[in-house]
Amino acid sequence: QQPVQSPQAVILREGEDAVINCSSSKALYSVHWYRQKHGEAPVFLMILLKGGEQKGHEKISASFNEKKQQSSLYLTASQLSYSGTYFCGTDQGGGADGLTFGKGTHLIIQP
């Protein structure tokens, strides 16, 4: 079952902050976050593991609430380059069955 992402779309001005949420009805082992620009491949941003370990980079942070099976991606002081579609991918079994992706959140950053 696909995780549910919210919001579906958001429009911001450069410098504003954004939060994208991902919620699953099943117990999760990890949550991945990817960004995809139009016509390009998804690019890995961050992974959050059960137990609190987090691996990511740059000016993006995320949280993982294991009790609620929810994750949030935080984009601070957004830049024009942050525009794109953000997907969360959830994993229930340590990677054995691949990732189940949400439908995506479209983020548009305006000057």
Added chain:
Amino acid sequence: NAGVTQTPKFQVLKTGQSMTLQCAQDMNHEYMSWYRQDPGMGLRLIHYSVGAGITDQGEVPNGYNVSRSTTEDFPLRLLSAAPSQTSVYFCASSYSMQAYYGYTFGSGTRLTVV
């Protein structure tokens, strides 16, 4: 390093034709997978492999076959193309089946079945 290479980038097929989408990675990744992406649907897993000689079905495997004879290559075969298989196909790989690492995606194959 080239990363994950997919060929072709674009393909038009007639209903009933068969073809193979190629995927190769040069990162010595154990785990490889195929996804299809349709508007508003996100990415859906077709097949995956945890190592050479081992493959398994994902969420939407019908109409597709895979094999993994080497660590580097993971081709996806469409047996008899149908318009419902019109989509963008992405191959992805990871260092391990354990979800400790992110996936590296290829640039995609845009397939149209008429």
